[in-house]
Amino acid sequence: MSLIVLLFFQSSVLLSFKANMFNSIKAKVITVFSLIMASFTILLLCIFYISERDQLVNLELQKSTEISQLHARSLSQEFEQYVAILKVMKNTYDLQQADSKTILRALNQLLKVGEGDFINAAFVDQNFNLTDISGETRKVAHPLFIHGDMRDHKDYNITVPIHASFTNEPVIVVSVPILNEQKKWQGALAVAVPLTLISEKLSAIKLAKESYAWLSDANGLIVSHPIKEVIMSTSLSTTEDPDFPGFYKIVKQTQSNQNGYGEYYDTKLAEDKIVTFSSIEVLPKWTLFVTTEKSEIFSNIDELLYRIVTISCLLMLFYLFVIAHLANKIAKPISLLTKQVKKAINCPNNEFKMVNAKDEIGQLSEAFYISFKKINAYTSSLEEMVSQRTLEISTKNTQLNEQNSELEKLASIDALTQLYNRRAFMEYVNKELSRAKRHATPVTLAILDIDHFKSINDSYGHNIGDDILQKLAEQLTLNIRHEDVVSRWGGEEFVILMAKTTSQQAYAHLNHIRELISKFDFSLNNNITFSAGMVDYQPGESFESWSHRADQALYKAKASGRNCIVQG
Ligand SMILES: Nc1nc2c(ncn2[C@@H]2O[C@H](COP(=O)(O)OP(=O)(O)OP(=O)(O)O)[C@@H](O)[C@H]2O)c(=O)[nH]1
Known part of the structure; x- marks a missing residue:
């Protein structure tokens, strides 16, 4: 844009050259100073823009990364909250004696969700019988969350996404083990958090208008995404994907860094994207990604550019106005002086009027005044002299003619007889x-x-x-x-x-x-x-x-x- 403004100025100057506009000092002053001021302004603002842009880009990326981090922490806290609630329930009730339905109802209340809501609490006994809030009991076919070390030694467990026993929808199960006095495993208290619920929460995360958040688990499997088809079906790749050039570099970064950002190109949407990522502490090696259109992240920078261009234009208009005013002030007395000189030359009888200026033009005007006065005095004395000389010459001519005719007569007439000689x-x-x-x-x-x-x-x-x-x-x-x-x-x-x-x-x-x-x-x-x-x-x-x-x-x-x- 600045370049266009500069080109406009330069082409105006060239046209001015062509149109012989440089015949006046005013045009010269305006053009030269406008060019200098325009170039100077544009140069300054370009330097300002370049330095500010880098800073702004870093700030925007930093801000985006921090927001991602904040959301990742918030997600962690939510899961920690589930764990804490489960622990409280475990310690409050004698789980072997109490009615499981009562416990689960209390648990659901604590989780602030009602029956039939997404988050479901369940109780598992030592025979792997799982009872949900409706009181229905069934054998856990794939008791992933109560296997091995997780069962005996950890005070809580969060699974990878699995399909829920009752609803068959993808869920993450958060559980705490129930141990007897001998620290033997007696069962577990668990809540199943549907991935759809996580997706819903993530949909609230927006860095910009078109941005969206999504999650990958420890295996790189996409577990939450606005596009349902990719959930649980697509894994992140560490090799170049022709659909998303550059994305594999971001994936590689997630393996070594907790937080960060990167860029890739979405060939399907034909857009440059910025991805910020942050790992979720409670869900080990889970990563929260936030994808945003690059243009949106840099919209502030574009705004800065527009502001700079607007300021440039306004400044240049202001300079143009000031320069035109100054040029007018300089050129006006010169034009007036020129007019007076022409008048004095064409009508010598008119007295030369001095230009009222205290600067060099005033001095020049005074010099002209004195010169014209002397010239006029000299001219009138010269005219007087010439008319006197003309009169003398005409008298002499008459005399000469008379003498000539006399001579002629003498040359052709005989002096004595007055006859022709x-x-x-x-x-x-x-x-x-x-x-x-x-x-x-x-x-x-x-x-x-x-x-x-x-x-x-x-x-x-x-x-x-x-x-x-x-x-x-x-x-x-x-x-x-x-x-x-x-x-x-x-x-x-x-x-x-x-x-x-x-x-x-x-x-x-x-x-x-x-x-x-x-x-x-x-x-x-x-x-x-x-x-x-x-x-x-x-x-x-x-x-x-x-x-x-x-x-x-x-x-x-x-x-x-x-x-x-x-x-x-
Ligand atoms: N007064 C006067 N005499 C002149 C002038 N010019 C010539 N003469 C004279 O004229 C005379 C001419 O004399 P000659 O040539 O001898 O002739 P002539 O006496 O007239 O005799 P014929 O011509 O033969 O008749 C001379 O004495 C000249 O001096 C002149 O301008 N004035």
Whole structure:
């Protein structure tokens, strides 16, 4: 039973393992402590049970043996009483003179049994004539109880079981001899005790509910037994009987010991039996046996076991309750602390609430409180710093973007004339050329050069020269078409790219500009003119070749007197 309880606990633990119940301290504490306490309780109670059981077994067997002994003595006393009564009767009456019927009636009264009862008194004369209480006389056919030594020298005699002369039922005869003054045998006074009467008395002897007592005589013959068939018909054997294995050992014990006990197995009833035995003093070598079912003798032990198991279970339940309570006490503040920490992490604005505990959990909670406070302070200063830095970065970015666009502008715009510089112009040319190739549209390139600009510089100064360059750039920008691009090519040279324009169309337009410039008031004494060379783009040619051709055209324009445009 204890083993079952232990197995139950262990299987619960294994299931708990399987079901991942060990994720909480509470479950761990409960399981570990329950196991320890259960094992400890079971171990203690097992030790207690083993030591108590042996003691209890010995006590039970001792008690059973003593009870058998007591009954054997009681039986002896009963027979001694018969002898004493017979002796009193013998001494009270003059047996040779008195009427035998009167004596026998008196004797029966003393024996406290009436006429026709089991115990019968009888008178035997020296001629072996036996007279019973009814007055009937008959010759004793087998005068066993008045033979030999028993007749002359013993003051009483108890026979082995014999069949009564009158009733023919098995009896034991208790007799005292009647002697004359010369100590010669004159007869005997006897009582016949039926074996059925002894059996009846023995039936009162019970060690347990199912136990029964029985007797064997000096020859090992069963003379009293609850089963009538075995009386006077069965003898005890000192060899192994397959029906009752182990019984012969008890029989052997009876030959050397006055009292004792032993065990055997009743194959017919399929029961283990305990037999206690005790010899009866007055009936030499007669033995009183008491047979009991072993389970009955050990019922107290079983009761002890049940009590131990009940106590074990109650104790374990109690431990479980105490451990669960303790585990709850330990785990509750931890769970609370965990909840508070999670709350503080998820909602940093909420203040961390300390767990009200004076133990290590309380200290841990305080440490968390301080940590969160510092973290919160640090976080807000960090946030402030970050927003300040973000603002600074965004200002810097704006400045940088402005500077970048300025730089970009500087990189692509000529500082003096505010026209595209050569690099920016080249980007535009590449795009335009690829578009022109894709759509097979005409493109014209014109290179303009101010005439005699050196002499202007020389005459008016370099600043005036710059001013003229600026004004010319301004006029070119104003007069070219929206889709055309003008750029300062270098020094006093300008280029114009005219998309989707043939050289004829371009010529007309550029010539118009030339005329405008030649008439434009540059606030100088003389007018400013320019010469230009222009060429349309030949499919497949490089820019270098294209611009070279334009240069050649310009050269021709210069050569042909300036202030003119030459198509290459
Ligand atoms: N003021 C000013 N002069 C410049 C600038 N770039 C180039 N020049 C001048 O332009 C003049 C160009 O002279 P030349 O190449 O000899 O040509 P030109 O005098 O214009 O004569 P032709 O081109 O043959 O008509 C030089 O004196 C340069 O110093 C500039 O940015 N500003």
